[in-house]
Amino acid sequence: MLKLKSPREIALMREAGRVVAKALDRVRQLAVPGATTAELDDAVVAIFREHKAIxxxxxxxxxxxGKPPFPAVICASVNEQVVHGIPNHRPLREGDVVSIDTGCKINGWCGDSAVTLPIGAIQPEVQKLLDVTSETLDLAIRAMARCRTWSEVAGLMEQYVKSQGMYVVEKFVGHGIGQDMHEEPQVPNFVSKALRKHDIKLEPGLVLAIEPMVAIGTKDVRTLDDGWTVETKDRRASAHFEHTVAMTTEGPRILTCLED
Known part of the structure; x- marks a missing residue:
C-alpha cells in the first residue's frame, strides 16, 4: 500500500538523505585510478558510523x-555491471566507470542514492552515457513539477534515452521509500501496460527513489554466479543515477543532496 509522508516525516528523511549525500561526496573524492571499491566501502562505513546511521x-x-545476503554497505558496479556489484580489492583503472549506490536509516527513516563516476579519462561514448543517464534523472525530477502521473514522467525518460541511441534497462526500477528502503509503488523508467493500469498520482507526500539505469548496447541483463552482480548481456557499459525525491506543496524536493 502506498504510504504518503507528512512534512515532518519528509524532514526526517532529509536527515538520512543528507548523510547519504555526504557519503557519495566522499566517494567522488576517492574514486581515482588505483583505488579499490573495498576502500570506497570502508569510507562510507566510516561516515555512516560517524552519524550513527544504519x-x-x-x-x-x-x-x-541459496545465495548469501549482500555483504557490503555500498553496491559498486564497474563498467558493464549495472547494479548490485560487490566491493572488492581490484584497483580501479583509468577509463573505468563505477556506479556507487548506497543508503542508510536515521531515526527510523531512509535515504537512498546512486551516482556513476568516471575513473580518470574515459571514452567519449562512455562520457555521453553518463551525461544521458544523469540528465534522465534530472529531467524526471523537473517533470514531476508539471506532470500529474508517473507514467507521464516515465514516458519522457524513455523517450529521451531512446533519442540518444541508448537503452533503458527495464529489469530494475525505482521504488517508494520511507521507514523501509523498498516500499510501494514500483517506479519504472519506461511506460508499460502495468504502469498504465496502476499509475502513480504525483501528489504531496509521495516519496520516490528515482533511479534510471541506461546501457549503451542493450537493455538485456544477467545476474552473475554470486547471486548479486547484474551485468549487460553484451558486456558494454551501463550507468546508474538515483535520488530520493519528495513531492511537496511547492513541488519536487531532492532529499539526497548536500544543500537545499
Missing amino acids: PLFRGYPSSVK
Missing part, C-alpha cells in the same frame, strides 16, 4: 535462492 544494504537478503 546501513540499508549490508545484510539485505538475496532474491536468488
Whole structure:
C-alpha cells in the first residue's frame, strides 16, 4: 500500500538523505585510478558510523535462492555491471566507470542514492552515457513539477534515452521509500501496460527513489554466479543515477543532496 509522508516525516528523511549525500561526496573524492571499491566501502562505513546511521544494504537478503545476503554497505558496479556489484580489492583503472549506490536509516527513516563516476579519462561514448543517464534523472525530477502521473514522467525518460541511441534497462526500477528502503509503488523508467493500469498520482507526500539505469548496447541483463552482480548481456557499459525525491506543496524536493 502506498504510504504518503507528512512534512515532518519528509524532514526526517532529509536527515538520512543528507548523510547519504555526504557519503557519495566522499566517494567522488576517492574514486581515482588505483583505488579499490573495498576502500570506497570502508569510507562510507566510516561516515555512516560517524552519524550513527544504519546501513540499508549490508545484510539485505538475496532474491536468488541459496545465495548469501549482500555483504557490503555500498553496491559498486564497474563498467558493464549495472547494479548490485560487490566491493572488492581490484584497483580501479583509468577509463573505468563505477556506479556507487548506497543508503542508510536515521531515526527510523531512509535515504537512498546512486551516482556513476568516471575513473580518470574515459571514452567519449562512455562520457555521453553518463551525461544521458544523469540528465534522465534530472529531467524526471523537473517533470514531476508539471506532470500529474508517473507514467507521464516515465514516458519522457524513455523517450529521451531512446533519442540518444541508448537503452533503458527495464529489469530494475525505482521504488517508494520511507521507514523501509523498498516500499510501494514500483517506479519504472519506461511506460508499460502495468504502469498504465496502476499509475502513480504525483501528489504531496509521495516519496520516490528515482533511479534510471541506461546501457549503451542493450537493455538485456544477467545476474552473475554470486547471486548479486547484474551485468549487460553484451558486456558494454551501463550507468546508474538515483535520488530520493519528495513531492511537496511547492513541488519536487531532492532529499539526497548536500544543500537545499
